Amino acid sequence: MARAAVPGGLTWQPATVAATRAETATARTLVLDVDGWTGHVPGQHVDVRLSAPDGYMAHRSYSISSAPGPDRLEVTVQAVIDGEVSPHLVEVAEPGDHLEIRGPLGGWFVRRPADPRPALLIGGGSGVAPLMSMVRAATTPTRLLYSTRSPSDALFTADLATAQATGDTPVAVTHVYTRVVPSGWPAPPRRLDADILARVAWPRDADVVAFVCGPTGFVETVADLLVDIGYNPSNIRTERFGPTGG
Amino acid sequence: MTVPTTDVGADDRPWVDGNALAGPLGEIIGADLTVAELTCAGCRMTRPLAAMRVFDRAPGLVARCPGCENVVMRLVRTADRALVDLRGSLVVSIPLPIT
Ligand SMILES: Cc1cc2nc3c(=O)[nH]c(=O)nc-3n(C[C@H](O)[C@H](O)[C@H](O)COP(=O)(O)OP(=O)(O)OC[C@H]3O[C@@H](n4cnc5c(N)ncnc54)[C@H](O)[C@@H]3O)c2cc1C
Ligand SMILES: [Zn+2]
Numbered sequence: 001m002a003r004a005a006v007p008g009g010l011t012w013q014p015a016t017v018a019a020t021r022a023e024t025a026t027a028r029t030l031v032l033d034v035d036g037w038t039g040h041v042p043g044q045h046v047d048v049r050l051s052a053p054d055g056y057m058a059h060r061s062y063s064i065s066s067a068p069g070p071d072r073l074e075v076t077v078q079a080v081i082d083g084e085v086s087p088h089l090v091e092v093a094e095p096g097d098h099l100e101i102r103g104p105l106g107g108w109f110v111r112r113p114a115d116p117r118p119a120l121l122i123g124g125g126s127g128v129a130p131l132m133s134m135v136r137a138a139t140t141p142t143r144l145l146y147s148t149r150s151p152s153d154a155l156f157t158a159d160l161a162t163a164q165a166t167g168d169t170p171v172a173v174t175h176v177y178t179r180v181v182p183s184g185w186p187a188p189p190r191r192l193d194a195d196i197l198a199r200v201a202w203p204r205d206a207d208v209v210a211f212v213c214g215p216t217g218f219v220e221t222v223a224d225l226l227v228d229i230g231y232n233p234s235n236i237r238t239e240r241f242g243p244t245g246g
Numbered sequence: 247m248t249v250p251t252t253d254v255g256a257d258d259r260p261w262v263d264g265n266a267l268a269g270p271l272g273e274i275i276g277a278d279l280t281v282a283e284l285t286c287a288g289c290r291m292t293r294p295l296a297a298m299r300v301f302d303r304a305p306g307l308v309a310r311c312p313g314c315e316n317v318v319m320r321l322v323r324t325a326d327r328a329l330v331d332l333r334g335s336l337v338v339s340i341p342l343p344i345t
Contacts, residue, residue: 008276009272061265107280107281216262238297240263
């Protein structure tokens with residue numbers, strides 16, 4: 001059942017799936033066309049709503065992974081086993097499908113273009129999605145530390161390689177693999193720890209902003225590690241996607 | 247101590263953070279409240295709503311202080327009403343654009 005909108009309140013807008021792009025075996029990027037979309041700030045998310053023919057509706061939050069731009073945005077979804085919404089977006093939705101979104105949402109986990117500080121981005125699994133938007137729009141030195149179980153679980157592999165190689169703004173990408181490493185990788189699988197962090201992070205007195213995003217447990221651990229190596233909690237921004245699973 | 251108004255245990259349920267409230271609050275208030283700063287009535291620490299722990303699988307949405315687990319905000323939506331319970335916050339400070 002459709003609810004009446006509150007005057008001045010945020011409302012659901014129609015969005016059309018313009019294209020889809022497989023990122024891994026279980027994750028996919030959806031390109032959405034939205035009439036009158038005026039862009040976003042990297043780090044923001046949208047709520048996506050699906051409706052069944054019988055009127056049942058479900059909505060979930062998805063970060064915007066594309067660079068800001070008019071009329072179009074991209075979300076990148078990792079299928080959660082037994083999930084209600086994500087398997088539909090990853091396996092079923094196809095170009096031409098209609099869904100609804102509201103947003104862009106959130107003014108806290110954002111990297112504003114005017115912020116002159118270098119940025120340390122740390123992502124776990126699909127938590128790299130909003131960080132990818134930040135990488136794509138980077139105007140200050142940026143370092144991304146990206147933890148996945150294996151190379152085949154990593155999203156945006158090609159785009160990250162391009163971001164690293166081209167562009168005027170230096171973007172450095174470091175991968176951490178927790179279960180399986182690529183052949184010839186110099187280290188065994190390992191969790192993101194204080195050592196790696198200390199190697200990738202700028203020194204503690206540098207004026208840096210850190211963005212940490214991923215499953216709740218991952219974000220907790222990394223935020224604590226950052227504080228341990230001397231980061232001021234007020235310079236650490238976090239976004240938790242929910243339980244670690246699947 | 248936590249306000250005993252909900253059966254959601256802070257440690258054993260999945261949670262996200264206040265960023266996830268941007269849509270549900272924007273729908274009823276029209277502004278982005280995730281950047282508003284709430285002063286916790288439990289421990290008196292002030293943090294942006296975005297930094298609170300949000301339990302979103304409960305009936306309604308429950309935001310807890312990450313320091314002391316006090317419930318700082320509850321949001322319950324019915325067919326024709328939204329209930330925002332702020333008794334766990336002493337002050338809600340909302341940033342405004344400079345005019
Ligand atoms: C602000 C914000 C931004 C987000 N951005 C993204 C994004 O860019 N890409 C993305 O893929 N997801 C993102 N998420 C997570 C997303 O909103 C959904 O929670 C996720 O897709 C699962 O939804 P579902 O309906 O498929 O599963 P549900 O039906 O909600 O849950 C099914 C089962 O999976 C568990 N579960 C729920 N959420 C997760 C999760 N995130 N990880 C593992 N297990 C889970 C549940 O406990 C349950 O047992 C974001 C979440 C938030 C709060
Ligand atoms: Zn508190």
